[in-house]
Amino acid sequence: MTHCHTTIQSLRRQGFRITPQREMIIETLTQSNAHLSAEEIHKRIKPRSKTINLATVYRTLDLLVEQGHATRLIGKEGKFLYATRQHSRHLHLVCRKCGRAYAASYDGLQPFLEQLKSTYGFQVEAEHVTLYGLCPHCIHPPNQ
Amino acid sequence: MTHCHTTIQSLRRQGFRITPQREMIIETLTQSNAHLSAEEIHKRIKPRSKTINLATVYRTLDLLVEQGHATRLIGKEGKFLYATRQHSRHLHLVCRKCGRAYAASYDGLQPFLEQLKSTYGFQVEAEHVTLYGLCPHCIHPPNQ
DNA sequence: TCTGTTACTGCAAGAAATCGCAATAAAATA
DNA sequence: TATTTTATTGCGATTTCTTGCAGTAACAGA
Numbered sequence: 392m393t394h395c396h397t398t399i400q401s402l403r404r405q406g407f408r409i410t411p412q413r414e415m416i417i418e419t420l421t422q423s424n425a426h427l428s429a430e431e432i433h434k435r436i437k438p439r440s441k442t443i444n445l446a447t448v449y450r451t452l453d454l455l456v457e458q459g460h461a462t463r464l465i466g467k468e469g470k471f472l473y474a475t476r477q478h479s480r481h482l483h484l485v486c487r488k489c490g491r492a493y494a495a496s497y498d499g500l501q502p503f504l505e506q507l508k509s510t511y512g513f514q515v516e517a518e519h520v521t522l523y524g525l526c527p528h529c530i531h532p533p534n535q
Numbered sequence: 536m537t538h539c540h541t542t543i544q545s546l547r548r549q550g551f552r553i554t555p556q557r558e559m560i561i562e563t564l565t566q567s568n569a570h571l572s573a574e575e576i577h578k579r580i581k582p583r584s585k586t587i588n589l590a591t592v593y594r595t596l597d598l599l600v601e602q603g604h605a606t607r608l609i610g611k612e613g614k615f616l617y618a619t620r621q622h623s624r625h626l627h628l629v630c631r632k633c634g635r636a637y638a639a640s641y642d643g644l645q646p647f648l649e650q651l652k653s654t655y656g657f658q659v660e661a662e663h664v665t666l667y668g669l670c671p672h673c674i675h676p677p678n679q
Numbered sequence: 680t681c682t683g684t685t686a687c688t689g690c691a692a693g694a695a696a697t698c699g700c701a702a703t704a705a706a707a708t709a
Numbered sequence: 710t711a712t713t714t715t716a717t718t719g720c721g722a723t724t725t726c727t728t729g730c731a732g733t734a735a736c737a738g739a
Contacts, residue, residue: 408686408735429726444689449726451687457632462667469697470725484657488601495655499647506643512671513628513637520666523606527656552705552716574695588719593696595717613727614695 394477395421398460405458412436412443416451420461424479426472462519467492476518483519486526493526538621539565542604549602556580556587560595564605568623570616606663611636620662627663630670637670 395418403409415436420427427435433448452473455461459476464483466472467490482500484493497517504515542561543553551557559580564571571579577592596617599605603620608627610616611634626644628637641661648659 406686410687410735412688430724442689445725446690446727447688453727459631459669482651484651484655484659486657487603487660493655493657495651495657499650503643503647507626507628507639507666511628511637511639512674513630513639513668514674515628515666515668516631517666517668522651522659522661522664524657524659524661525603530656530658550716554705554717556718572695586719589695590697590720591718 394475398455398475401460402454402458407454407458411440412447413451413454415440415443416448417455417460420452420455420473421475423474426464426466426474428466428470428472430470432473459516462516464519464521474519476516480518482517483521484526485521485523486529487523488525488529491526491528538619542599542619545604546598546602551598551602555584556591557595557598559584559587560592561599561604564596564599564617565619567618570608570610570618572610572614572616574614576617603660606660608663608665618663620660624662626661627665628670629665629667630673631667632669632673635670635672 398417398421399409399414402413407413416432419432419435429445429448429452432452433443433445436443436448452461452463456463456473461473461475464472464474465485479494480497482495482497484495485491486493497520500517500520504517507513507515539562542565543558546557547553560576563576563579573589573592573596576596577587577589580587580592596605596607600607600617605617605619608616608618609629624641626639626641628639629635630637641664644661644664648661651657651659
């Protein structure tokens with residue numbers, strides 16, 4: 392709720408218009424603990440606002456990502472998922488083989504990110520970094 | 536060429552069948568210096584093999600990623616791009632705002648990856664890590 | 680509060696990626 | 710080499726995501 396308003400304030404300050412659709416999308420994303428697909432967000436809002444369009448959901452999510460209020464990642468089934476950046480900060484370790492996803496702490500990554508900042512001037516936002524590789528289960532069978 | 540055969544050998548050893556389609560896809564990807572979309576690969580192969588189907592290209596690329604011979608990343612226009620893992624190892628820094636992509640060295644990331652390995656048993660493959668954030672051009676205008 | 684500007688939405692069409700299934704062909708075996 | 714098994718392909722349909730456009734409504738200014 393609180394962070395929901397922060398996002399709205401920030402968008403308004405940037406000159407974006409706050410429509411009922413955008414409010415509902417932001418609210419839905421903020422209140423959820425999971426990573427949601429655009430489809431899922433659309434489904435949840437529909438009962439309250441029958442005419443909300445899926446394209447609007449996608450466009451709003453794009454805006455939120457672009458403005459740094461949300462992150463987009465690729466879910467297990469290949470669909471895009473979205474979450475607020477404040478939502479439980481962690482690293483995603485995704486197995487390229489079985490698709491399993493693990494949450495990991497990103498303590499220890501900070502020095503490297505600072506190095507990137509000073510070398511390239513690039514400010515990495517590390518809330519939802521996704522790294523690919525092999526999980527413990529899939530390393531065992533020797534496959535190279 | 537050489538690496539192309541390595542990939543084919545490895546797939547064969549895993550019990551996958553080597554079809555002309557798969558050979559052409561692997562060859563195309565290996566010989567290209569750029570990151571290619573499935574569509575692009577399809578387009579390049581078509582002259583030589585009129586009936587090759589786009590779905591086959593997607594399925595083969597999935598296989599290559601799953602088997603660790605290629606990596607998949609999201610291109611500037613939101614399309615998926617593919618590259619062999621051997622192809623010029625680097626980090627991708629993608630600006631969430633303007634979409635610009637920067638190549639960066641991942642020297643300095645190694646200690647963190649080793650930490651992940653020992654903590655979670657997860658073996659990150661760092662050839663094509665993509666990190667999102669703000670590029671030097673987009674940091675300036677204060678937007679929070 | 681009313682009005683004008685123009686960002687935003689809904690709709691429908693389009694593009695990108697995936698899936699199911701019958702036909703095909705790779706490669707193991709005889 | 711011929712046969713058999715079954716992984717893989719092509720095709721068409723489907724799903725997921727994006728885009729263009731005309732109508733609508735947020736919000737700045739009067």
